[in-house]
Amino acid sequence: xxxxxxxxxxxxxxxxxxxxxxxxxxxxxxxxxxxxxxxxxxxxxxxxxxxxxxxxxxxxxxxxxxxxxxxxxxxxxxxxxxxxxxxxxxxxxxxxxxxxxxxxxxxxxxxxxx
Amino acid sequence: xxxxxxxxxxxxxxxxxxxxxxxxxxxxxxxxxxxxxxxxxxxxxxxxxxxxxxxxxxxxxxxxxxxxxxxxxxxxxxxxxxxxxxxxxxxxxxxxxxxxxxxxxxxxxxxx
Numbered sequence: 510x511x512x513x514x515x516x517x518x519x520x521x522x523x524x525x526x527x528x529x530x531x532x533x534x535x536x537x538x539x540x541x542x543x544x545x546x547x548x549x550x551x552x553x554x555x556x557x558x559x560x561x562x563x564x565x566x567x568x569x570x571x572x573x574x575x576x577x578x579x580x581x582x583x584x585x586x587x588x589x590x591x592x593x594x595x596x597x598x599x600x601x602x603x604x605x606x607x608x609x610x611x612x613x614x615x616x617x618x619x620x621x622x623x
Numbered sequence: 624x625x626x627x628x629x630x631x632x633x634x635x636x637x638x639x640x641x642x643x644x645x646x647x648x649x650x651x652x653x654x655x656x657x658x659x660x661x662x663x664x665x666x667x668x669x670x671x672x673x674x675x676x677x678x679x680x681x682x683x684x685x686x687x688x689x690x691x692x693x694x695x696x697x698x699x700x701x702x703x704x705x706x707x708x709x710x711x712x713x714x715x716x717x718x719x720x721x722x723x724x725x726x727x728x729x730x731x732x733x734x735x
Binding site for chain 2: 543545550551552553554555558598600610611612613614615616
């Protein structure tokens with residue numbers, strides 16, 4: 510049973526436009542959400558995170574939105590650049606002790622076309 | 624600061640053998656977590672160590688084990704390898720406080 514779902518395995522966007530990557534979760538105990546970017550043959554690289562007490566967090570071209578009632582978060586990349594082409598993973602961690610256990614979605618492959 | 628390092632980067636083993644993978648966390652990070660990435664299952668949590676103690680464990684068989692040393696370096700061991708153990712094994716470290724985890728480049732294990 511997947512607790513973190515990324516329903517779009519791939520997304521193609523034109524350079525300069527907005528990329529929107531979506532993620533849904535089922536466990537209401539999750540209180541911290543993260544986005545990672547991964548290139549082939551490399552480990553995931555942290556992009557941006559959001560605590561459950563917030564509904565938006567922005568860092569440069571990257572903005573994460575959290576809708577707790579819908580158990581949904583999204584990552585917006587504006588403007589998209591060809592170097593953003595990678596697999597993006599949504600991850601969540603729960604409260605109550607250890608947060609060393611991240612639950613990952615299966616990823617969305619973003620292709621930004623010049 | 625140096626990032627998370629993992630050795631070896633690539634490994635080829637045959638069924639039935641055992642393997643040990645090593646991870647050196649970022650200096651000052653006391654939490655080390657291990658993940659398995661496969662095309663079908665994505666990134667799955669194996670276990671987490673903090674101050675030499677296993678703090679959390681994922682849903683993997685007992686053939687998968689790990690440990691952490693006093694300098695926070697960690698090893699994971701897989702015994703009696705199966706073909707399905709072929710995967711990218713990722714190590715991540717984080718500071719004591721909850722937050723993002725920093726991943727190493729991974730060890731690509733191929734079981735023949």
